[in-house]
Amino acid sequence: RKPGFTLGAGILPFTHADYIGEVRESGLSYLSAIKNATQYRQISDDITLNAYAAYIFGLIDLAFPDGRPVGFWFNQIKQALYLIDSGLDPQIIANVIEVQMLKEYGVEPNWRGCVIDGRADLPLDFSESYGGLLCQNHWDKDPHRLHASPRAIFYLRRFSTLDLNKVERINVKLDTKAELRRILDVIYTDMVGVTPKAKRFLDQMHQWQDRLPDDSE
Template sequence: MAETRLSTFQGIVMYQREHKERDLLVKILTREFGKKMFFVKNGKSKKNRLTAELQPLMQATYEGTINFNGLSFIDDVKAIHLARSFMEDIELNAYGTYLLGLIDSAFVDNQPLTTWFDLAQLGLEKIEHGFDPQGIANYFELALLPAFGLEMNWSQCAICGRSDLPLDFSDQYHGVLCQNHFQVDDQRWQIDPKAMLVLSKFSQISLNQLGSLKLKAKTKQEMARLMNHIYDDQVGIHLKSKTFIQQLDNWQDRLGRRQTSTLEKGKQNDD
């Protein structure tokens, strides 16, 4: 295989970082070549026509030089798409960034990732069109576990195979246990049944089968509690974008409690 190729390819910008004083390094998830790092000379200059077209989460058709060893280069950008919601909503932007960060962590560069490119594109599209962003992120967390070397059974009891009873999650058994076998693992994770049901369904369907996704706050909290445990303690990664999402959640919780307290004080004063 030639080490250099002039190509037209589809891509999603994963992130960019400064390189020296004026240049940028831009990582793009490409459909044809996997994750590639691109060098953009004078990329920090507002006069560079490529700078505005290489923002994180931007999807486009690119023309450029693909080097299979070392940095690649972009000559032109066409058919650009960046959802307005990602520009206007910091939370949606954070979840989109996290989704791409998971894929970046799970696979090496220069490895063909056609399936994951298509899934990333679909995941971003669903977030753009109003699907619960945490739910989409949890779907990707679950789907990527095998890429991190973790094979888990989410659909049926690891002991008896039943799926028609309430389930808890067991680290020891690498999957779920039905209530008839809760006693075999005293350290199991006792998760809200609705949250376990959603995660179980996620493990059995493709992303394009999700016609809608609206989740209650408690369900989301329980899903996050379990997936955070798995990624922190078993996968062993905690991305900056995930930390930012958790900080946003904490801030929103404090704001909600403050507003509730203010309303209660107002009612007391009225009385």
């Protein structure tokens, strides 16, 4: 960035603004003005929040090739960044995006109920083979089901339809968060087959945190 560059504030990472310019199919495109620039300062200053935001953008980049409109996802990601920047749990917000974005990769698990009989009044578990949930009556159909806890399944089902604009607070236990991470990692590795670069850093970060001594002991 050159000294005196008047558009500088609007092109910083994690900045939302109204951009005016010309986009050309060939040759150079350019910006002529930037208005209403707002930077997500907490995300910019915190390495953990930064990593989760980068991961969310990575999911978008892999799902939408350059030039393809993101549609609904523009406001959804904008709200996700706002919530993260406001101090809400970044992992859970990223998990919501992960669950809802599965359909953009051509993977749309049935979260409503058992894929065989539709029941949702019995304990449920996730089956990769069946592409969704199995009720307890049909667990024998897939010995390799994910053996998820009822609470993890509850959150995954909730995430699939959650409106981030209505989220005001998040309070999820650490063991449930770890299980959600495990389940979604399996789904994205085995059923989607994509891994944003930021995911590797997040995994390393979790490993570092797991090695820290427990202050409660």
